[in-house]
Amino acid sequence: MASLPPIDLPSNATGAGAFDAPAGVEGNPLFEYLLRLGDDSLVLGQRLSEWCGHAPSVEVDLSLANMALDLIGQATLFLDYAGEVEGKGRDGDSLAFHRDVLDFRCCWLVEQPNGDFARTMARQCLFSTWQHLLFGRLAGSADERIAAIAAKAVKEVAYHRELASEWVIRLGDGTEESRRRMADGLDWTWRFVAELFEMDPLAGFMAEKGIGTDLAAFRADYDAAVRAVIEQATLPPPPDQRPILGGRRGHHSEHLGHLLATMQFLPRTYPDARW
Amino acid sequence: MYTTELQKTASLGATEDPERLAAFEARVAADEFIEPKDWMPEAYRRTLTRQISQHAHSEIVGMLPEGNWIGRAPSLRRKAILLAKVQDEAGHGLYLYSAAETLGTSREEMIEALHSGKAKYSTIFNYPTLTWADIGAIGWLVDGAAIMNQVPLQRTSYGPYARAMVRVCKEESFHQRQGYEIMMVLAAGTPDQKRMAQDALNRWWWPSLMMFGPPDADSPNTAQSMRWRIKRETNDELRQKFVDITVPQADALGLSVPDPALRWDKARGHYDYGEIDWEEFYAVVRGEGPVAKERIAARRQAWEDGAWVRDAAAAHARKHGRREAA
Ligand SMILES: [Fe+2]
Ligand SMILES: [Fe+2]
Numbered sequence: 046m047a048s049l050p051p052i053d054l055p056s057n058a059t060g061a062g063a064f065d066a067p068a069g070v071e072g073n074p075l076f077e078y079l080l081r082l083g084d085d086s087l088v089l090g091q092r093l094s095e096w097c098g099h100a101p102s103v104e105v106d107l108s109l110a111n112m113a114l115d116l117i118g119q120a121t122l123f124l125d126y127a128g129e130v131e132g133k134g135r136d137g138d139s140l141a142f143h144r145d146v147l148d149f150r151c152c153w154l155v156e157q158p159n160g161d162f163a164r165t166m167a168r169q170c171l172f173s174t175w176q177h178l179l180f181g182r183l184a185g186s187a188d189e190r191i192a193a194i195a196a197k198a199v200k201e202v203a204y205h206r207e208l209a210s211e212w213v214i215r216l217g218d219g220t221e222e223s224r225r226r227m228a229d230g231l232d233w234t235w236r237f238v239a240e241l242f243e244m245d246p247l248a249g250f251m252a253e254k255g256i257g258t259d260l261a262a263f264r265a266d267y268d269a270a271v272r273a274v275i276e277q278a279t280l281p282p283p284p285d286q287r288p289i290l291g292g293r294r295g296h297h298s299e300h301l302g303h304l305l306a307t308m309q310f311l312p313r314t315y316p317d318a319r320w
Numbered sequence: 321m322y323t324t325e326l327q328k329t330a331s332l333g334a335t336e337d338p339e340r341l342a343a344f345e346a347r348v349a350a351d352e353f354i355e356p357k358d359w360m361p362e363a364y365r366r367t368l369t370r371q372i373s374q375h376a377h378s379e380i381v382g383m384l385p386e387g388n389w390i391g392r393a394p395s396l397r398r399k400a401i402l403l404a405k406v407q408d409e410a411g412h413g414l415y416l417y418s419a420a421e422t423l424g425t426s427r428e429e430m431i432e433a434l435h436s437g438k439a440k441y442s443t444i445f446n447y448p449t450l451t452w453a454d455i456g457a458i459g460w461l462v463d464g465a466a467i468m469n470q471v472p473l474q475r476t477s478y479g480p481y482a483r484a485m486v487r488v489c490k491e492e493s494f495h496q497r498q499g500y501e502i503m504m505v506l507a508a509g510t511p512d513q514k515r516m517a518q519d520a521l522n523r524w525w526w527p528s529l530m531m532f533g534p535p536d537a538d539s540p541n542t543a544q545s546m547r548w549r550i551k552r553e554t555n556d557e558l559r560q561k562f563v564d565i566t567v568p569q570a571d572a573l574g575l576s577v578p579d580p581a582l583r584w585d586k587a588r589g590h591y592d593y594g595e596i597d598w599e600e601f602y603a604v605v606r607g608e609g610p611v612a613k614e615r616i617a618a619r620r621q622a623w624e625d626g627a628w629v630r631d632a633a634a635a636h637a638r639k640h641g642r643r644e645a646a
Contacts, residue, residue: 087396091391094390094391094399094403095391097383097387097390097403097406098380098383098384098387098406098618098622099387099618099621099622099625100622100626101622101625101626101627101629101630102626102629102630103380103410103413103414103417104414105626105629106383106410107407107410107411107414110403110406110407110410111407113403114400114403114404114407117396117399117400117403118400120396121396121397121400124396137396138395138396138397141396142394142395161625162626162629214636215632215633215636216629216632216636218636218639219631219632219633219635219636220628220631220632220635222628222631222632223628223629223631223632223635226628307391307392308391308392310392311392311393311394311452312394312395315510315512315513317510318394318509318510318512318513319505319509320394320395320398320452320502320505
């Protein structure tokens with residue numbers, strides 16, 4: 046019987062098919078860059094708010110809502126600014142509620158469904174640690190507006206990072222069940238870390254301008270910080286996984302479309318209404 | 321109201337020491353605060369525990385109908401305001417559970433009583449939120465009714481409860497204004513928005529009036545509660561105040577209150593209003609509200625799904641000798 050020829054797997058296979066090939070620097074790079082920042086915060090804030098009223102305790106409910114609130118606030122600042130930069134009369138609301146999946150620029154990590162509380166905390170720890178290091182650098186951005194937003198947000202995110210790291214530790218080093226769930230949560234989210242550090246042409250261009258920052262410059266700090274949390278959680282380091290990329294050019298998980306359908310329903314259904 | 325008598329009040333046992341009881345009643349009558357370590361009659365402790373825990377449960381269950389719209393709030397600003405509001409309600413729940421715990425019942429016991437259906441919570445949260453206007457109507461009417469009931473409780477006789485109410489009332493008045501502002505925008509909006517606003521008022525009006533509890537004639541424990549300064553105004557007095565304040569607000573919105581009997585009574589200086597359907601109220605108290613099963617199921621589910629998290633936090637704290645965080 047005929048069979049497929051054997052496939053030689055090169056050891057250095059990277060992404061970069063039609064799905065996740067990096068795009069060049071097109072259109073208005075500052076606008077695009079602000080969408081990345083704003084959409085990360087918006088989508089994660091939306092996700093976290095799904096916990097509201099359903100968390101493991103009232104205290105946890107409060108802390109999740111608190112993070113969601115910070116993130117929605119950041120999204121508003123970044124997206125309002127994006128609208129101004131674009132100069133086509135759009136504001137944060139029109140950007141949040143009237144773009145479809147292909148025009149969203151968030152990373153895959155923040156779109157991931159909440160799953161159980163362990164997965165939510167894995168996602169939060171991996172993201173907030175990155176966002177904290179990022180905003181620490183963007184606070185010195187050559188763009189004053191970005192610098193001001195980041196300087197304010199970095200304090201909020203420091204708290205998110207601490208809170209999520211503590212939960213990863215507590216759950217990893219808690220009971221048999223919590224340990225298994227925490228390991229599963231990290232396993233689910235681990236493949237999305239590489240995208241956080243992706244230096245595509247736009248990221249490179251913004252870094253050169255001094256508006257953005259070289260993400261590779263804090264990769265080592267990030268890895269060390271996350272490794273330390275996982276160690277303290279007494280969990281084995283998750284094995285490397287093939288990076289999943291594409292969010293920065295509008296190629297997302299299937300989950301994002303459903304999140305947007307919910308979030309955008311009112312402004313889309315009643316386009317003439319003001320709220 | 322959040323705290324209305326949804327269950328029978330414990331009767332004053334004959335076993336209390338008459339001298340201590342007289343001293344206690346004199347302190348209460350003099351508007352002194354009773355503190356957790358002070359002596360108090362058992363019936364006072366039981367009545368208060370029930371009232372405060374009922375209030376706490378109402379705050380927590382009340383997160384569900386509003387939480388239902390956070391994900392669909394129509395603008396970033398509205399989303400942030402609603403998130404902050406629901407977060408405030410969680411905070412109210414926490415202060416109130418803490419206040420109730422000072423009377424000797426643990427939070428776990430109270431939550432267990434809620435989940436088993438033994439403890440009640442405000443009937444209002446057993447109605448569904450169907451449109452965005454419901455978020456406006458809840459803020460305006462439900463938080464409005466809550467304020468009406470809770471402002472007098474800032475002077476209630478039990479210190480921890482009174483102090484919790486001071487904090488809570490400040491936030492409730494923000495909620496009320498924010499809700500009314502949503503209604504203003506909708507009432508002045510497109511025909512679809514105006515329809516939502518009117519429909520929300522139609523659905524929430526009567527349940528809001530029911531929040532104040534049964535008429536005084538059917539509220540036999542009011543006298544005792546008033547004497548103990550656990551209650552400072554009767555159900556009907558509070559309900560009348562609410563109607564008098566709210567009807568002109570509805571007029572200002574250009575919405576009509578769904579009560580054909582509503583009219584201004586010059587002689588009384590109050591609005592007369594139509595008969596409340598007490599059968600509906602008692603049905604909802606019995607757990608037969610339109611979404612009562614959904615509410616309790618959601619609370620139970622959250623609690624059960626969260627059990628492994630709370631266990632893990634406790635196990636971690638034991639291992640590391642630190643205080644439990646969950
Ligand atoms: Fe409240
Ligand atoms: Fe409230």
